[in-house]
Amino acid sequence: MSSERHLVLHNWCVPGDWDGPTVAGGRGAFLVLEDGREILDFSSLVECSNLGHQHPKLVAAIRDQAAKLCFVTSAWGAEPRRALAECLLAISGFEGGRVFFTLGGADANENAVRIARFASRKPRGLVVTRDRSYHGASYMDMALSGDSRTAQQVDAEAWGVRHVPPPYAYRCPFGSSAADECGRRAASAVAEAIDREGADRVAAVLMETNAGSNGIVAPDNYWPALRALTRERGVLLIADEVMGGFGRCGEWFAWQRHGDGARPDIMTLAKGLTGAAIPLGAVVMSAEVARAIDRDMFYGGLTYGGHPLSCAAGVAAIEAYREEKLIERSRTLGARMYSELQRLAARHAAIGDVRGGHGLFAVIELVSDRATKAPIAPWPQQPQALKSLLAAALAEGVSFGSRGNLLILAPPLVIDESDLARAIALLDRLLGRYFPSSVPEQKP
16 A cells, blocks of 8 residues: 555645654544554644544534535525524624625635725725745735745735734844834834825735744733724735634633723634534624625635535534533643643743733743743754753654744644643653753742
């Protein structure tokens, strides 16, 4: 039998180097490999399996819907599509709005920009995004992203995108030493970009709200400032909640931590929308945006958008989040995980910064010198010591997420507390093995 390595072009890898294990099944926070080993999934794969693996409610919903109706295009109605749209508008507070269903997060972001340009009557309106961000891997999304890995593949300015520095408080691009000041100055950079181009030429500002593979958790004052400055200038604000939504950051959607006044005009969803059981993305728009486009032709959409099987899984996922109180659980366990990670930082000199704490999402940034914040390897290269740590963890039955110098910790919201503690204890031990410098004990 041929190996998958020689048959499939996998995502985000050197084809000839791919050597992933084959997963045969899953249960809860665990993946089951074909050799029978169980792996604790401490990254929710690519931060998408918020409900863990093979959640019975999702499996049942997909099976039941398949027995009734597998597929119909959006030219025809489908009950699960209507039901999911109603649920999404209710939990987001976007009553009176509309939902446009997509296949995933990338086309959700691309369509959000199209809708923003459509609604604002700026068909070639500019979009302000930030450096060190990720919105997808289509050409439009690569232009929107501030991702050094793909920056050379697309001319962002030609796509009408303008980038601003990120709210990266640990390495503040404005030289600020305080997180609030960095957040304020990063928001001011957005305002300056709009004013420089002219608000009449800018259709939208698109930003990740909290969680992201870029490893930046913005200061608390950043998102409310974005909401205020875009509202003042009549520019639509799009929240990329693809990774941050559905409990990952301790709320249904990460922006909700800042209250109703911080609600964006448009938000994009995917990943946790179906607990990753089946592909689906969505663009949720406010009543004002929906009214602005209500009587005009929208030339957009793909064949499988709003697929009945996917929408049925989405409805079941929302029911599971509610019934199992997983949003609240993420908030509680996330605070506990963040506290434990801070204790690790007190012991391991290689930990330069720990970010997160709002839900089951945290980032550990590793450094070669804590005093100077010198990175172990240039971003986004991954140091060999971290590769060795990840391999050792997998050999001991735990899979951690990573990118560059970062450990990205995002376990399923259903993870057992004892498994959470076991994974952090393993991380503590492996940090001591592969990054042996410790923090000197403080004398009383």
